[in-house]
Amino acid sequence: MHQEFALGRIGLVSGPDLPDAKLAYKTYGELNEARDNCVLLPSYYTGTHASYEPWIGSGRILDPERWFIVAVNMFGNGLSTSPSYASPEIRGAAFPGVDIADNVIAQHRLLTALGVQHIRMVAGWSMGALQAYEWAVRFPEMVSAILPVAGAARCSPHNFVFLEGVRAALTTDQAYDGGRYSSPPVSGLRAFGTVYAGWAYSQEFFRNGTYRELGYSDVGYVLDDWADDHEHMDANNLLTVLGTWQRADVGNPARGGFEAALGRIRARCIVMPGTSDLYFPVADSRIEADLIPGAEFRPLQSNLGHIAGRPGIRAAETDQIGDAMRQLLDG
Amino acid sequence: MHQEFALGRIGLVSGPDLPDAKLAYKTYGELNEARDNCVLLPSYYTGTHASYEPWIGSGRILDPERWFIVAVNMFGNGLSTSPSYASPEIRGAAFPGVDIADNVIAQHRLLTALGVQHIRMVAGWSMGALQAYEWAVRFPEMVSAILPVAGAARCSPHNFVFLEGVRAALTTDQAYDGGRYSSPPVSGLRAFGTVYAGWAYSQEFFRNGTYRELGYSDVGYVLDDWADDHEHMDANNLLTVLGTWQRADVGNPARGGFEAALGRIRARCIVMPGTSDLYFPVADSRIEADLIPGAEFRPLQSNLGHIAGRPGIRAAETDQIGDAMRQLLDG
Numbered sequence: 001m002h003q004e005f006a007l008g009r010i011g012l013v014s015g016p017d018l019p020d021a022k023l024a025y026k027t028y029g030e031l032n033e034a035r036d037n038c039v040l041l042p043s044y045y046t047g048t049h050a051s052y053e054p055w056i057g058s059g060r061i062l063d064p065e066r067w068f069i070v071a072v073n074m075f076g077n078g079l080s081t082s083p084s085y086a087s088p089e090i091r092g093a094a095f096p097g098v099d100i101a102d103n104v105i106a107q108h109r110l111l112t113a114l115g116v117q118h119i120r121m122v123a124g125w126s127m128g129a130l131q132a133y134e135w136a137v138r139f140p141e142m143v144s145a146i147l148p149v150a151g152a153a154r155c156s157p158h159n160f161v162f163l164e165g166v167r168a169a170l171t172t173d174q175a176y177d178g179g180r181y182s183s184p185p186v187s188g189l190r191a192f193g194t195v196y197a198g199w200a201y202s203q204e205f206f207r208n209g210t211y212r213e214l215g216y217s218d219v220g221y222v223l224d225d226w227a228d229d230h231e232h233m234d235a236n237n238l239l240t241v242l243g244t245w246q247r248a249d250v251g252n253p254a255r256g257g258f259e260a261a262l263g264r265i266r267a268r269c270i271v272m273p274g275t276s277d278l279y280f281p282v283a284d285s286r287i288e289a290d291l292i293p294g295a296e297f298r299p300l301q302s303n304l305g306h307i308a309g310r311p312g313i314r315a316a317e318t319d320q321i322g323d324a325m326r327q328l329l330d331g
Numbered sequence: 332m333h334q335e336f337a338l339g340r341i342g343l344v345s346g347p348d349l350p351d352a353k354l355a356y357k358t359y360g361e362l363n364e365a366r367d368n369c370v371l372l373p374s375y376y377t378g379t380h381a382s383y384e385p386w387i388g389s390g391r392i393l394d395p396e397r398w399f400i401v402a403v404n405m406f407g408n409g410l411s412t413s414p415s416y417a418s419p420e421i422r423g424a425a426f427p428g429v430d431i432a433d434n435v436i437a438q439h440r441l442l443t444a445l446g447v448q449h450i451r452m453v454a455g456w457s458m459g460a461l462q463a464y465e466w467a468v469r470f471p472e473m474v475s476a477i478l479p480v481a482g483a484a485r486c487s488p489h490n491f492v493f494l495e496g497v498r499a500a501l502t503t504d505q506a507y508d509g510g511r512y513s514s515p516p517v518s519g520l521r522a523f524g525t526v527y528a529g530w531a532y533s534q535e536f537f538r539n540g541t542y543r544e545l546g547y548s549d550v551g552y553v554l555d556d557w558a559d560d561h562e563h564m565d566a567n568n569l570l571t572v573l574g575t576w577q578r579a580d581v582g583n584p585a586r587g588g589f590e591a592a593l594g595r596i597r598a599r600c601i602v603m604p605g606t607s608d609l610y611f612p613v614a615d616s617r618i619e620a621d622l623i624p625g626a627e628f629r630p631l632q633s634n635l636g637h638i639a640g641r642p643g644i645r646a647a648e649t650d651q652i653g654d655a656m657r658q659l660l661d662g
Contacts, residue, residue, distance in 0.1 A: 007590055157550045158529070158537035165526035169500040172522040191503040195496035195526050198489070203612045206489035219488045223495055278609065281534045 002026040002049055002079065005110045014097035014247075020087045023110050024079035025049055025072040026057050026165075029064030031115055038116045039329070041071040042107065042124045042131035045241055046233065049073050061322040068119070072110065072128065074103050076240035083179075083236035091181025093234050100127075100248045103188035104134045121328050122267075125309035126280070127241070130155075130248045133262075133288075137250045140266040145328035149300065149321060150274040150309035153262055153288050154249035159279045162199055163246050169195045170235055179236045184229055185234025192238065193230030198222055202276035202305035210303055213314065262291035268331065269295040270324045274308035298324060332358040333380055333410065335443045343512035345428035345578075351418045354408035354441050355379055356403040360388050360395030362446055366473050370660070371453045372402040373438065373462035377564065380404050387641025392653040398451070398660075399488055400440065401531025405434050405458065405508065408573035414567030431458075431579045435465045452659050453598075454478035456640035457611070461486075461579045464593075464619075468581045471597040472534035477661035480631065480652060482620050483607040484593055485580035490610045492576050493530055500526045501566055510567045517562055524561030528554055533607035533636035541634055544645065585601075585650070593622035600626040601655045629655060 007021040026049045030039060039062055049071035055061045062069050073080040077097040083095040090096060111119070120305045122132040122143055129151020136146045137153075152159070173188025175181055205211060206219065216222045219227025230238075269292050272286035282299055289297035300320050302308035308317050338352040341509060356378045370393055372383045380402035384393045393400055404411040406429040414426040417453035421427060442450070442606075453463040453474055457644050467477045485488070504519025505511055536542060537550065547553045561569075564603020582589025600623050604616035613630055620628035639648050 156534070156538060158532075158534040161537065161550060161554060162529040165496075165500070165522075165529045166520035168525040168558075169496070169503060172500060172504045172518045174505045174518075187503045187505075191496075191499035194499040198493040198496045199491075199532075203487070203489040203610075204614065207487060207491065207615065219492060223492060227499075279534075283535065284538065 002073075005113060007106055007109060010102070010106065012045050012096055013099040013101050013210070018075070018096060018098065018102075019090065021075070021081045022058040023072055023075075023081075023106050025070060025110060028071070028184050031068040036067050036118055036120060037066065038111065038119050039067045039069045040107065040111070040119050040122045040135070041069065041240070042103065042122070042128045043073045043077055044124060044126040045245065046072045046077075046238070048077060048079055054310050054318070055321075061318070061325050066114075070111065070114065070116070072107050074131075074241060074244065075106070076237050076244060078234060078237050082234070083240055084234040095236060095240050097246060097247070098240065100130050100134045101138065103244070104131055104138055107131075107135075108139065116242065117142070118208060119143045121145040121147060121325065123149070123310065123325060124151065125149045126151050126306065127245055127248075130245065133250050136265045136267040136269065137255065137261045140264055143267040145216050145268040147270050147321075147324055147328055148157075149270060149272045150277050150280050150306055152248075152280050154258060154286055155246050156245060156250060156284050162245050163242055164187070165295065166192050166195045167239060167242055170238065176235055184231075185235050189230045189233060189235060189238075190227040193226035193228070194223055195231070197226035199278055200226070200305060200307050202278065202303055203305040204276060205305055208303065216326040259291050262288060263293065265292045265295075268328055270328060271295050271297050272300050272309075272321070272324060274302050274304070274306060275299045276303050277306045277308065279306060333404075336444060338437055338440060341433070343427055343435065344430040344432050344455045347427040349406070349412060349427060349429065349433075350421065352406070352412045352437065354406075354412075356401055356441060359393075359396050359400040359402070364444060367449055368397065369401060369442065369444070369447045369450050371450050371466070372400065373434065373440065373453070373455045373459045374402070374404045374408055374577065375455060375457040375459045377408075377569070379408060379410055383642050386652075392656050394513045395448070401445065401447070403441065405462075405572060405575065406437070407568050407575060409565060409568050413565070414571055415565040422653050426567060426571050428574050428578070429571060430575060431461050431465045432469065434461055434575070435469055435607075438462075438466075439470065442502070445503055448473070450474045452476040452478060452599060452656065454480070454656060455482065456480045456642065457482050457637065458576055458579075461576065464509050464581050467596045467598040467600065468586065468592045469478075474598040476599040478601050478603060478655055478659055479597075480603045481608050481611050481637055483579075483611050483615055485535075485582060485589060485615070487615055491577050493567035493610050494573055494588050497523050497526045498570060498573055501569065507566055510570070512566065516553055520561045520564060520566060521558040524559070526555055527548070527561070528557035530609050531636060531638050531648050533609065533634055535607060535608040535634040536636055539634065579612070590622050593619060594624065596626075599659055600658060602626050602628050603631050603640075603652070603655060605635070605637060606630045606632050607634050608637045608639065610637060
């Protein structure tokens, strides 16, 4: 089971408050006496703290005998405060816009309450990577290392457009009703998953029949699985976190813009885009790595597209991620 | 104005008949005495015969003083027999599945009626390229050259998945009603365009602000334009031609499969994928070029994604397409 950390009423970057805010999280291992063994894993889109468990355990990348691992859920993911799990006044369509920064500020309070003053590494896949960058920019003295896997320091314009597409597929279902649905917009949720399936993998993944390695006997099963999977998600939760993603940008004006923000990172950093990722493309990560002092650019060699970074997906990808984590943690 | 060629009742590859079938087309220039100056341009998705006009004219790639150009509309595009333009018995949702082969067989009858026994070149962008391949495989003795631009000899599994996504975005609109709509499913049509916008260009197109060269001052206008454009299309027409695309494959069993089919091409061929195309990727075209005897593989260098091949889009792309056409026509 996970635990909950109560934040009370918090002000959001977007303006309104989040009353009675809660972060759901789970810890693995113990904070050591030196308080220098914390590894933070912020959740990714449609994932939870538990999604990182393939990386955690004895004989896995992160051994709880050695590391104090904190896996934390983003606002809107259904476990932390979310449209589906909030005070009545902000439930459902009334839920305010939550930003990556709001998540990181709340996570900072959680870690402080857990006695953590210093983080050995923030690692994450996809939206987890968005949060890792924000951590390194917002708290440069507190974070020793970050491993952003298949992510970015901001949502690129192309990524924004792709996300508008999946949003449109969902909201076109009249049953969505501007978020005021009483029963789920099943057709829209399935369409959301169907559109997403085209973006999640790579062209080569389909060309070479790599989907069989993931247990899909043919392409139809890939489509069915994505539709089935999303059918059971909450539409307002999905769109809340989608907005968090679309607004992601470490380079706000108060920081002097994007280049200046990345330039203030002091954490050791391995920037690890997936080589066949269609929406966090290698070229974007190359630009970001060049802006971060001392960052290493080390693409994750994979034909799985964006999915390359999903914890536990295949040994070939896990090995590359594990090598990078060990280097950052032991270096 | 275009002309119509009446085919009468035709049997379709998918089984049913198309009663009272008509091909809409337009010719430019005259068939010469030697009858060796015909250039065929089959239409592309959401395009018409007129969409090729940026390639046609004095001082353009194809001069009607020299070439007898036949630009022909695919079944389902709204001008040739289509769900929106058919006998009552097959109107709307009742329209049968039309294949690339059905289009090519009908085009062959049209050209025969026009006195054409030999085609100097079949050229086309996107679904126009799908038809060019089918022409070269089906009538190897009749076609001297093909220029498939940003297309393929079959719909790849990834391309199929992407198209399922745009289909899902449209059909999720309850107003679509299985194709039996009495007023257009406006929301679904707009969602269709919105999803498509993410696929049409490249990541670099957005990263570098190349959209400004196409007259879009920001990304929001790209999205609006795609939604607005598709709002005025007929949903059943769109999905009929989408099905034509998804079933495209020159390698039917009667031909001994895909490799054997491409191996029988006798036309000179320049295979011209767009270097940043997200759904007809260079790697697929590379494989196809290797299977076509004597084919030249010559990528269209462009950061416009799939749109690189759209007639008249930019001078840089038009020049490359023009060079290839001139080489095929004069060589």
